[in-house]
Amino acid sequence: MSEIKKFLYVNRKAPYGTVYALESLEVVLIGAAFDQDVRLIFMDDGVFQIKKGQNAEASGMKNFSPTYNALGDYDVNQIYVEKESLEARGLTLDDLMDLTYEDEDDDWAEKKSIRLLSADEIRDLMEESDVVLSF
Amino acid sequence: MLHIVNKSPFEKDAFTSCMGHASSSSTVLLIEDGVFAALKGSAVADQLSKAKVVALQSDVAARGIEANLAEGIELVDYAGFVDLVTENRTVQSWV
């Protein structure tokens, strides 16, 4: 049994404009099979990835935002959003998707996956991680 | 921890975001167009003091800015680049 490492995925790009967001999501889903401690950060334009109400139909692109709702099923439930990034874009937590997971250790109670962190707290999260993957 | 920035700070926010999230004990390595962040007297120069900043010598030389660098910027060659990566437990590339 190999030791469990702390993986941190840092998402800093808006969806659709570049392929980073979708690529990151795919790597997270594939990586979730490996039983590591997985955390996601959404900061800078990355906060737009989990904006509520995305509708890509008219653009001819695939709206992959529903897939973020599946993260809980993949035991990815430590999702952090930077407060300063939201504020700089005139957004609040209410503008983001309600990402949740069911807590196996608490009779499958539904709990929120998203937590707001300050830039300082995000810095600490980066420092304590074993592997940082930036998109 | 080692942070690597490869985009110009005048085109992308990677450098500014990196400096806003780097601890004072960390090292920030500038490569490719990221080396422009090391310019003396630029709009982002005041951020250089937040962490130890080093730049890849060959990328600095290619762009002809060696004489324009802010004070205290250390230059490394490719071997120094490798040393930085191996010395640090974690590396984050700010793409």
Next chain:
Amino acid sequence: MPSMDVNGSAVDVDEEGYLSDINDWNKDIAVALAETEEVELTESHWEVIDFLREYYDEYQIAPAVRVLTKAIGKKLGKDKGNSKYLYELFPYGPAKQACKIGGLPKPTGCI
């Protein structure tokens, strides 16, 4: 592009036999795809295929087998939410085979 014949009409598939366009899918095509996988579809198979299609509709991905097993157990009962049951239905991998028959892309994380 490869294609397969279903009741006299050609349906586009990829090199591994997955439907090229998810919208082409219907139950006749499912039966034809099942034949290529040597699976005879029963009610139990349909239960899993329908579940996968609903999951895809909601999340836009086909779930990894671990996720599928857990979710099936919750929806259809513990006796079905285990890999033994699912592998009996789809011997070459429940996520892979059931997705193919259900007209879905290969599951993310399925190598």
